[in-house]
Amino acid sequence: MAYRVIGASPARADAWEKVRGRPIYAGDLALSGMLHGRIVRSPYASARIVRLDTRAARALPGVVAVLTAKDVPRNELRMELPGRMAEATAGAVLATQPVLADDRVRFQGEPVAAIAADTPEIAAQAADLVEVEYEELPGVYDPLAALAPDAPVVHEGGNVLRRWHLRSGDVAEGFARADVVVEQTYRTPFVDHVYLETETGIGWVDAEGVLTLRVSTQVLEHFRDVAEVLQLPHARVRLEGAYVGGGFGGKEDVTVECLLGLLVWKTRRPVQLVFSREESFIGHGKRHPYVMRYRSGATRDGTLTALEAELVSDSGAYAALSPWVLLYSLVTATGPYRIPHVRVEATTVYTNNPVASAYRCFGSIQTCLAYEGQMDALAAALGIDPLALREKNFLRKGDALATGQVLETEPLLAETMRRAWAGLGERRARRGPTRLGRAVAASFTPYGRMCWTRDSASAWVGMELDGTAVVRCAAPDVGGGQTASLCAITAEVLGLDVERVTAVGRDSHFTPRAGTTTATRQLLMSGNAVLNAAREVRRHLSAAAATLLEAAPGDIVLADGRAFVRGAPDRAFPLASVVKTAIAEGRPVQALEKYDAPAAPTIDPLTGQGKAFNDYTFGAHAIEVEIDEETGRTRVGRLVACYDAGRVINRASAQGQLEGGAVQGLGYALMEEIALENGVSKNPHLADYKIPTSLDVPTIETVLLESGDGLGPFGAKGLGEPAMTPSIAAVANAVSAAVGARVTELPITAERVFAALRATA
Template identity: 40%
Template sequence: MIGTNPIKIGARERVLGLTRFGVDQGRPGDLYLLLLRAFTAPARIKRLESDAAGRLPGVVRIFTAADIPGINRIGIIPSTKDQPVLSDGLIRCRGEAVALVAAETQEAGMQALGAIELELEPLAGVFDPKRALEPDVPLVHEKGNLLFRQRVIRGHADEALARSPYRLRTVYSTAPVEHGPLEVEGGRADWEDGRISVTACTQNPHYDQSDLARLLGLPPELIRVRQSETGGGFGKKLDLSVQSYLALAAFHLKRPVRMVYSREESFLGTGKRHALLIDYESGMDAQGKLTAVKVDILGDSGAYASYGFAVCMRAAVHATGPYEVPHVLVDSRMAYTNNAWAGAMRGFGVPQMAFAHEGQMDGLADLIGLDPLELRLGNCLRNGSTTATGQILKDSVGIGDCLRRLGKIYRAWQPRVRSDERFRRGLGIGAMYYGIGNTGVSNPSSAQMEFSASGELIVYTGAAEIGQGSDTVLAQMAAHYFGMPLEQVRLVRGDTKRTTSAGASSASRQTYISGNAVLDAARDLERILKEGAAAMWECRLDEIEYKSTGMEGPRGESIPVTEIVARLARQGREVKGNGRFDPPVTVLDHQTGQGAPYASYAFAAQLASVEVDTVSGLVRVPRVAAAHDVGRAINRRAVRGQIAGGVVMGVGFATMEEFIPGKTDNFREYHMPTMADAPRITPLIIESHDPSGPYGAKGVGEPSLIPTAPAVANAASRALGVRMTHLPMSLERVMETLSQTRNSKPEIRNKSGF
């Protein structure tokens, strides 16, 4: 069962078009919800007049911030809840929601939107994160423009750099990026049994429940959140979107309501990948060993905090990449601006950091005259290594194996990569490590398990399946534990009434953390069953053996599982196994960033071949080989699927994706890779067996994406003979580079290097 390829649960329904996503939840008779958004930012609302609009035929009610009974501030991180669901009088960034219309029809709702009178007074804003942290600039929030700062200090980086024979300093920057899941935000809310029931696409139903309760000033028990089937998330569906409006309207109107964002709203109304500015200095000794890194990171959180705290911290912790660096000085800051707000997106700042640390590794390889793969192998983490935060990695450090597997392909591809007059070609490597789960905080998952009367194994999990395959992986683990076929496992999932919290489907954590919780529940259920049998047969617990056919006693007794379950139930015992897992981590020291922020790390390295068209500046990625240490692949097909999806997303991040509010806020203007842009991908699964993981598994959701952009950027840099320091490598940027180097021989140089 473990390491096999069962078809993903729900795949058949998706192919047949039977799946009901969040956007499909509406039913006849539901009221339609629409938002009035403001497009001048920053601004103050001078006048908001909706009485006349509210009297239009078909319009049921128009809500503003004054209608929010609880606290009009949301955000997943408890200490930084700063985002109003409906504007509190200020428009801090473009697209902010001002008023919510409930109408009998979409048309009536649109009429009402047009009839609401909104007068805005433009204010002075700040749009550059660097400027935002200077004195005497407009404040986005009263508390100041610095959202968070995290340092990681180990050893004495400045002195070590001063002593290093090789030093390289480069400034890297990345653009805001949209997730672009096929399904936009959508859902439905109803009033049922005296409580509000919200069904919507989401990555975290239990968080939704708690923030909705806060918003409405209700106890959480009065709000039920059910995760509908979710058509992709990538971090975009971690923050609340339609859920807030659905719950608010259902609360006031006691009627079923439906809401679906337009694609443009989906772009405007959700957080983007943080644009980071990374000033990176590395030192290396004469033997090619990293001596020190000094990294200054500045992130743009836009107008709201969302996950800014987590991205700031995770970027700092991962700044060195998967290498041993004795002296580290990282200063990571996250600033508020009046730009589009940034939030969670696959990788939480690590894709940006990997672009920088991998650019440095290639730059250093050129400085010292070593092969970039060899340089990485000589510096990479291994079992027993200490990370930048002082954490000792005892086992399951698979980066060396990833690089060695890639090495064979690297050598095979090398002779084929030749530039000609039109196309400049190059190979590039990108490597990464990624801490599984949230950074330095408790982030538990829980699960329950029981046998039904007919002998089905029922797994209760709060883990949101968003297309990544957690349903299948968790069911496989449960089936494997009890030696049952997968078809006999049934999932009850993502419903705050029937399941307990599994935490977010984010941070590549569900296989590892919820997988462990499911195994814990399985062990608990087995214990309950054994106790029942032991009492019946008057023997010790360890004399009972569980077999897939039933329980067997020491004297040849046997009883089917269904019978022992029935017996225990008759005795009034609850035959439900309870499981919980919270990865053992330590909180990072606030001053030095030292600690053990994750219980497990995934490792990966990818190799990309790149072809730069000197006519158009288009960077094409014909091939990628992707080596991923996933601990253990529970479902090999699902791992390969994650790798393929991550690589294509990484190609987009590297070559074309850039969110510009008001300009690239729909799929006509915002370009993501098509199949024609997708490389041929060779997935290589490395299994290092993490003893702390369920059956040895770690995670792969984000790691699949992270090395791609660095590999592509390094390959393009090699092809062009200039280090590419900004993503995306758009037509314009590449053309500019080509024009500068038109008559020079390709050789890597660092524009901002020493």
């Protein structure tokens, strides 16, 4: 089928505005009488609060409020999944966390008091005047140490937060059949999202007494969390989504919302709360560190026979989304391969380290490092080409994952891998004291939430009298082009140019609920909701056009802003005329529609058998690295990313996702790490926490295949998170190929590479 808008690269409506610096972010707003918020945070990772004295801070001129735990109506944030209260869902893994610490702090940066003052300077001065006496307590700072029987306990009930199990076949039999067995332990660190805009919000109480918050967030449904903490009716809290200066999962959790809402509600004045960069580093959720012990077996011809894995992740001080991150790791632990005998034990534990929660790829990127490292190690042990080994064992249509889920579409794994590899071109000659390494990494990543959450999204599409269209959908746009995609879908269905479609959204009070911009779900969920609504509007417009053109509704074509009979485009009516005719005939020219994701029961908790996710995005990265033998410095020279996108909605946005995911992955692989000493960050600032700059970005080629097999609009699949998944594995495998030894720990710093070079000299 030929598309007019879908697959093209129309300029996004906000593109020029952002280039010119015109969008108003939450931190840019200033209201009359506005106060400035400041949070007092614990400098210790594990301590008891012996005394908390706020009198000096309260006495400071210009200070309006100094709030502590006793001032919070319900000092407990409860959540199972973002946007859903834990009490509202069956089988909840209840994640709780105090809004303000009461008698105990469990991580460095835990909020202890909240201040509102006339100026940022007064608020900072007041924070320094809050006297907190702490008694340091024993803590636990290593996830493996947290499993020891005598380890300090972070929460009553023990340090094990959640376990998941995966069983398929007979692992003992599988390893008995293997001619080669490879065992490795892989380690990944805490890393930060480092978005350009820190956690930010502004709030006020409107004329109707509604607490209104405009926040940089991925989740408008957090208005419910604020309402519960303040013990207000949900309808008394309104959340508006501001422009988001980067999210990557870090603004999926509650960030400023409850603290800001508390200050606004208590003072009844506008308040702005902006976290400093250091606060952002120590105060919000990180990517989980993992320790992954893998054992893989294969026959002499390269057939995989068995996989055994033990995954331990560090949840930090509170649960947040750790159980679900671990579930993603469990499901993806085998990689996109047919393995008849599998056993995986996955555990997430509490420590006194920073809280770990959502970050792009949500548990599937850590396991990719391990399963792709195993594939290259097996290939070396067997003397088989790594690409050939993968291709021999790739999942195909009709195959079952280790969870028992049968793939109903062709995953195009071999195609994506071969196209990525071919994109590297001819091998370059070595120059000077350098080593070159090339490698590939394949991956599969879910898009959409777990099946048993019964996910849904709603959207409204309507026509204006001038023939333009409006989309109303509460999907937060976090910079990935979510709004542009919804406009493109509407334009395609209604035969309009994208410029004649306007999107209105990001308001919990006035736009249909669309759920969270997380889990690579918005194109699937809101995209399908918009598609359903646009098709319903089209049905009514076609009926009205049939009256004007004296034809059957099924013969009407909407294109180029006109309606005409198929095969006779010369006789046409502008959509404005069609809209007026529809209204005159009493036909609706708008529709509110819903999309419900296919549902399935919860997977078996003891075996992991069942359907965890509805579909997956498959892709591959191929990378060439150059290593300086004298320093160990690694430079990525070329990177090719190839994915089956199902159907590309906006080509420029899709390519941007692949490029951004690749660069973010390079930072994770080569340089990023939160350095901790007994739970205290040693590098909570950009001077010492390194991320890639433009000078670190290699030549990147993106290749998009279109199977049309996705569950999204027109057969699309999600790309936001999958774009990053294979990145760290590809880098690790390429460095391993260059130095002649397996690299199994991130980040792959120059020091580690140099040590590996010396060990293999």
